[in-house]
Amino acid sequence: MAQRLIFTNDVNRELATIVERRHPSSVFLLTDENTHRMVRPLVDLAATDIIIPAGDEHKNIDSLQQVWRALQQGGATRQSLLINLGGGVVTDLGGLAAATFKRGMRFVNVPTTLLGAVDAAVGGKTGINFGGLKNEIGAFAEATDVVISTCFFSTLPTTELKSGFAEMLKHGLLTGSDEFDRLLHFDLDQLSPGQLLDRLQASVLVKQRIVEQDPHEQGLRRALNLGHTVGHAFESHALTCGHPVPHGYAVAWGLVTECVLSHMMMRFPSSTLQQLATFVRRHYGIFSITCDDYDTLLTLMRHDKKSRQGEINCTLLAACGDVRIDVTVTPDDMRTALDIYRDLMGI
């Protein structure tokens, strides 16, 4: 059964329709402490509430067991429905809890952050962190419905909105220059939830189209990895150094570096690269690295979940919308790309 995507500004009406349509034997609603306080009061739905601690550090086996236990104690069956109301932690963990409870109950995602809406809530990847590695344990399991609205975003900090927007930039680059241009001209300092819904819809549908063609990440889906081989390395390195950066910011800097590689290796247009670098520098600032960080970064890239046999593996672009997956990048080329990244950022 295909995942239904619903773009709306009337979440309550859509949830009522879903419950009527799926006629579950019972309804459970998962939030974290933050979304329970900020968002749950806005949602008019009778359900058994399950509340987990907020933050990526709680996206773990303890919280997962807490959700399983609450479902069990609440008498959930395979015909029940779990509604995940929150950011990526809630939809990833809630999705895994539902996918494994009695070998699978249905769930609905209602992302409350831009990053969640554009990335985690759609596409069937669920998971928790384990043994210090992100999303080490998980399953591919699609929500029956994903209700996407910008109405919850008004209280989000700018950092969070920009994080989500970085994934939208990625989707724009994967689609074509028209959509990418529209995003570059979007006023990121004056994000209005109403205007955002159109662009968000376009962006989510890019991801949906790719996922439909490759649900279990055997090939094409790795297109969505654009910016992430370098981005994850930046993110992990920053975390290790005690100066964590938001995921989306790391992706933005990763996109710049991987577009440099795309230019070096497949003639990705330098004008587009320049536009991207200028936009990222203005809105996301600079992730400052020196040559001394290169070895560490390269080691992190070799340990990426998608790498094989210790090679560095990237998704690159010959042009906007012209995607090449599984490109092996030599350490020398990566070092050169990091040099050029630093030039572009003025480091």
Place this chain on the structure above:
Amino acid sequence: MAQRLIFTNDVNRELATIVERRHPSSVFLLTDENTHRMVRPLVDLAATDIIIPAGDEHKNIDSLQQVWRALQQGGATRQSLLINLGGGVVTDLGGLAAATFKRGMRFVNVPTTLLGAVDAAVGGKTGINFGGLKNEIGAFAEATDVVISTCFFSTLPTTELKSGFAEMLKHGLLTGSDEFDRLLHFDLDQLSPGQLLDRLQASVLVKQRIVEQDPHEQGLRRALNLGHTVGHAFESHALTCGHPVPHGYAVAWGLVTECVLSHMMMRFPSSTLQQLATFVRRHYGIFSITCDDYDTLLTLMRHDKKSRQGEINCTLLAACGDVRIDVTVTPDDMRTALDIYRDLMGI
């Protein structure tokens, strides 16, 4: 990709072929303490060994985390292979560990018990016990290959062989009277592994055909539930009373009771019912219940994983091979069936 079933008496050769064919980045081999001691020495395969404690009481989240951790520490990737060498606990738990490690790595099942071969190892149901309920947490995930051999069975206690044979009786009833007759005339007191392999192959293929048509237990697969609504209730009741019975024995008694219901409700032939009852009584003995146990048993049946809205749900037979799934049984009919079961067993 369909699950490959391999019936053989040369497990080592088949495993070597599988490893060559799947060319994994690394190989892990899961056993429990018993199969590590008894069976592992017979298997000639270079692999990183993972050993969990033996017994259903260890089919839990702690052992699951132990396997995840060993895979992580051993550098397992999505291209690695986990070989589950053991009974139902090892194949169920190992399957779930593999299905969720990095959102899914491949695994091979090598059942070392008859019950494991005929039931747990084939069909994609993985799971662990949680919160006091059996298989409460799990996933549908198929082994790429299942290597089935009777060569490990020679050291099994008779109780275990009879447990497995009860599931074969079930498959016989689901297929047709010819196969059922062949099983009734099998010399259960002189089980020879060689003769057994033919009947086992027939039996496993019955399950395989059903599972292929309904991998996620939406309908037809519930045929395999024959004998289990009552059997599970007997098993749970015995456990609560401090006199646990083997799963397969509970299934054998459950088959008798559900064939009684089949006779009452759909004219299942009384001669076949008599044959079954005689066979079960002779080889499995009697599960002794009184009228005072009926209420408890009915409550347990209403809480079965497959029940809906608190009704008692059974798979019944109009004849051998003529299956009716999702039959609602009234409490009165169930009480009558339990009365007749007691008569047949001479209680």
